[in-house]
Amino acid sequence: MTPGADALVLLRAALGDRVDTSPASLAAARADKSGHAASGLPLAVVHARSVEDVQQTLRVAAGTGTPVVTRGAGTGLAGGANAGDGEIALSVRSMDRILEVRPDDLLAVVEPGILNAELNAALAPHGLWWAPDPASRAISTVGGNIATGAGGLLCAKYGVVRDAVLGVDLVLADGRLLHLGHRTVKGVTGLDLTSLVVGSEGTLGVVVGATLKLRRLVPGEVCTIAATFRDVRAAAEASAAVTASGAQPAIMELMDAASLAAVHALLRLAAPTPGAAQLTVQTDGPAAVAEADAIAEVLRRAGGTVAVSHDRDEGERLLTIRRSMHPAMETLGTALIEDVSVPRSALPAMFDEIARVEREHGVVIPTVAHAGDGNLHPNFIFEAQPDESGIVQAPDHIWAAADDLFRAALRLGGTLTGEHGVGVLKRRWLADELGDDQWELQRQITRVFDPQGILNPGKVFAR
Amino acid sequence: MTPGADALVLLRAALGDRVDTSPASLAAARADKSGHAASGLPLAVVHARSVEDVQQTLRVAAGTGTPVVTRGAGTGLAGGANAGDGEIALSVRSMDRILEVRPDDLLAVVEPGILNAELNAALAPHGLWWAPDPASRAISTVGGNIATGAGGLLCAKYGVVRDAVLGVDLVLADGRLLHLGHRTVKGVTGLDLTSLVVGSEGTLGVVVGATLKLRRLVPGEVCTIAATFRDVRAAAEASAAVTASGAQPAIMELMDAASLAAVHALLRLAAPTPGAAQLTVQTDGPAAVAEADAIAEVLRRAGGTVAVSHDRDEGERLLTIRRSMHPAMETLGTALIEDVSVPRSALPAMFDEIARVEREHGVVIPTVAHAGDGNLHPNFIFEAQPDESGIVQAPDHIWAAADDLFRAALRLGGTLTGEHGVGVLKRRWLADELGDDQWELQRQITRVFDPQGILNPGKVFAR
CATH class of the missing domain: 3.30.43.10 (Uridine Diphospho-n-acetylenolpyruvylglucosamine Reductase, domain 2)
Structure with a gap:
């Protein structure tokens, strides 16, 4: 046998x-x-x-x-x-139960298979929410969010998954169960293995439970600002100006012209002005209106055509345009969705680099960015050519362009992946960012959890 | 030789x-x-x-x-x-330079030896601050804050050190230098070794630089509420009621009667009502006044005698009472300062346990708590008996009482140390909380960084 x-x-x-x-x-x-x-x-x-x-x-x-x-x-x-x-x-x-919700301690204990949106629907009647909001929240699981260290739209103000997990239950490669972390706001007993597991992409163990740090639902108005700019660089400079002004939007999303055009076509909206890029900014909390007015002024001074809405439904409609990016890209061809992150001040320079990569490699790269936190999603569009077993792989010239883009992000003080993870698609660049010494150290740490190397081999730490 | x-x-x-x-x-x-x-x-x-x-x-x-x-x-x-x-x-x-401050990217790069308060004094003209605020902030270093994973008074609203460090430069046991983490808001490239180093107490390497995540100074008023209660349990219940009400104070400090009496004596203030305990609550931000009013109402309904001040200086004066705890304890004898943390809803029960330990072990345990986050500092007071080389060690009966208290905290879903670390004083309880399997796993991780075991041996992972 x-x-x-x-x-x-x-x-x-x-x-x-x-x-x-x-x-x-x-x-x-x-x-x-x-x-x-x-x-x-x-x-x-x-x-x-x-x-x-x-x-x-x-x-x-x-x-x-x-x-x-x-x-x-x-x-x-x-x-x-x-x-x-x-x-x-x-x-x-199928392990998708909510085991405990504690409004008094602002925590929930859940199984890993529950969908992010289902959890938040169950928390809402308690006046609570779990802040991480990947664009996939309607279809992605809390366990997957933890395994990738997911981000989302609200991160600059409300944090990423790492900021919202108090503890995880982890089954090791040999089947032993460990309870990592704690149920308290503070806790420094031993090494912070909970944070080590967040974003470890299945290489350290299997997350079978999580104690999540919750927030109260934010009371008050939500204001949404839509601002259009003559080009993507102007929009990026405007977003950096918002951050530099001291304002703290809940959401600040940037869409370039190609992204806007594709989404407008998908949603059967009037075609946007050619070349124009858009910023969608949302403020919330007790000072939402004043903050929205201040941000609108910054955007106007930066050359934007600005509209402010105080209507929640209108705000949701505007964000639907951003959230339709993924299906819109599918109408253009097959997309390799990248995920570089740069310091916020480097956003304009990163868009210059994307334009350069488009020119030099002859590729089309519609790009959206979580401009509030400097995380960009360049979509490399190509014609899919499935192999004999139906597998679609990006062709070499797309990978060459992506390689150029990754290196540009690193030069600008950025990182390879802000929220999607390394998986198989970015493993060949991992040592470029970490350096060989750190790469090897990290790989050895995985071996402490998994001496045989049976957990997700070939992912993350494989060259 | x-x-x-x-x-x-x-x-x-x-x-x-x-x-x-x-x-x-x-x-x-x-x-x-x-x-x-x-x-x-x-x-x-x-x-x-x-x-x-x-x-x-x-x-x-x-x-x-x-x-x-x-x-x-x-x-x-x-x-x-x-x-x-x-x-x-x-x-x-002596490595105490600020290498970089970036208001546009909300980060600073510093050497480890700079004092927390000196850093914040240098950041203030930029309209920025680094949120971790251990009570020792005037005398403790940023590197020490990172090594212990320090907390402080503002943690429930503004986070702990782990939430405020983007990257660290680490010298390994063999002298190699690694750059861990990133300068971006989001980043999931490889394992999160930055978080692993935070709170590792010198067992993984030497932190020689840190990239810190900064916040804008909070604009608007600061309101301070002083509330006295007939006893410490009533004060603890009131603090839990504040958290359960959905309010988010910046600071919520609890002092029991023995702590209050010692501080009042030290500061030559009028003696407090015998047996009475005090909550000092501070709100900030755009809704500070409304939040203070709402919290005051919760505290009154919980039986408190409540005074609200909208004056920043008066607020600082009230908090000086809390910040004088450490010198006040020194007037009572030698203090073993403990640091357990429990879920916020368990604070009243934890105070019951402290009263029980006092009774059963015949010891005095003045206690203050960061009630907003459930972190307690019970001070075990004893007469110091230096040994022949001048070393003061807590006597066995004090350790027996502390042992009883630690186990009570664990039973209530708590943790051994919220912000001080394990060091040598709590190492014998580490495996009780982690379990033997996790203890051994953590020790093996330290060996990846330090195969010879030359980094801070005998600390944390020694039984």
Whole structure:
């Protein structure tokens, strides 16, 4: 019997009908929303329904030396949860309960498979919310948000996932369960392994539970500002001026002309002015109106055509344009969605670099940015050419352009990935940013959690 | 030549007059503000003035197998920076420059030896501040704040050190320099080693630089509420009611009757009502007045006698009472200052436990609490009995009472240390909280950074 067949027999013995080898499930587990798919088919998809199911799976994996790829909803953008040949795809999507909500302690304890939006819908009647708001929040899981260290639109004001997780329950590669972190606001007992697990992309263990730090729903008005500028550089300079002015918008989103055109076409809106770029800014809290007025003035002085709305519904409508970016890109071709982040003052220079890369490589790169925090999503558009097994990979000239763009971001004091993670798509640049010494140190840390190297091998720390 | 003498010769050859073996310096390096001192004298105090000095020191240490204890201003409360027999005390206190302040990117790059208050004084003209505000801020260093993962009074609203550090430069045990983290708001490239270093108490490397996340100074009024309650339990219940009401004070400090009496005596104020406890609450930001009024109403309904002040100076005067706790305790005897943290809803129950420990162990435990975040500082008062070398250690019956208190905090869902760290004073309880598996995993992670075990041995991970 081959090692894979052995593992499958043991999984079935331990987990019965939770072990799924249907062709459709195996095929689905190969891919995420990045357009990338693993080569080959996983051995099985295990649909865990409990911590014990996860532990059983890991015990079989460790005993047979079988790789394990943990998956939530499969909405990742870096290929980090794609399971390939001979691997076990461990889905925690069915572990989706809210175990505890404590308004008095501003925390919730949840299982990893709950969708971000479902959690927030359940928290709202308590007057609470979990702040991380990736654009995928309607379809992505809290566990996936933790595994990637997700960000979103509200980060400059309300923080990222790392700021909103007090503790995680982690199943190690050998099946042991650890409770990391604490339920208290402060806590410095030992090393902060909770933060180490956030963003570790399935390389340290399987997150089977999380204690989340909640916020009160923000009372008061929400004001939304839409400002158009003659070009993307002017919009980027205006966004930097807003940050430098001391204002703290809840949301500040930038869309370049190509992005705006694609979204307007998708939503059947009137075509935008050619070349024009847009900033959408939202303020909230007790000073929302005064802040919106001050920001509007900064944007006008920066050359923008500015409209302010005090209507929540109108604000949501304006943000729908931003949130439609992903489907709009799909109408243009296949998109490699990148995720560089730069210091906010470097946003105009980064847009110059994107224009240069477009020119020099002859590619089209519609770009949106979370301008409030300096995180850009350049979309490299290309014609998909599936290989014999249906896998779509970006062609070499797209990767050459992306390489040029990554290096430009690093030169500007930036980082390779602000919120999507490294996965398989960015692993070849990881050592460029970390340096060889830190890369090796990080890899050794993963080996402390996973001496056999069975947790998500080939992801993040593979060159 | 003994190993120690060998190391000293090599240090002198490499670092010349930065190597200090004066009896006074060696004696000072044995102790911090905890009252605990290491046994024996360190080999030398190295006063590093540059990253290169730190690297040279570590190269000598690694080459000779000599332990290194990194120190800032020596204001720790857990003995974590105390250097003893045969160890090198590596002081980074003289590395105190601000290398960069970027108001547009809301960051500063600093050396580790700068005092927290000096940094904030330099940031104020830019309209900026670094939020972590340990009560020791006038005398403690940013590097020490990072090493302990310090907290302070403002944490519930403005976060702890972990929330305010974007990156650190770290010299490893073998002298190599790593740049961890990033300058961007978002960044998930690889594992979050910056967060791992925060609170690692000198066990992973020497922090030689830090990129700090800054905030804008908060505009508007500051309102201060002083509320007295018939006893400490009533005050604790009132503070929990404030949190549960949805209000977000900037500061909410609780002092029990024994603490109040000692501080009033020290400051020559009129004696407080016997048995009464006090809450001091501060609100800030655009809604400060409305929030103060709402909080005052909650406190009145909870049985408090409440006074609200809209005067900043009066507010500072009220907080001076709280900030005088440490010197006031010194008037009562020697204090073992503890640092447990519990979920905010458990504060009343924790005060019940403290009263029980006082009764059952026959000890006096004046206690203050950062009630806004659930972090308590019970002060175990005892008569100091220095041993033959002048070392003061808490007697066994005090440790027995502290042990009882720690276990009560853990039962209530709390943690051993909210902001002071483990050091030597709490290491024997570390495995009780982490569990043996996690304790061993954490120790193995330290070995990845420091294979020889020369960085602060005997601290944190020693039973």
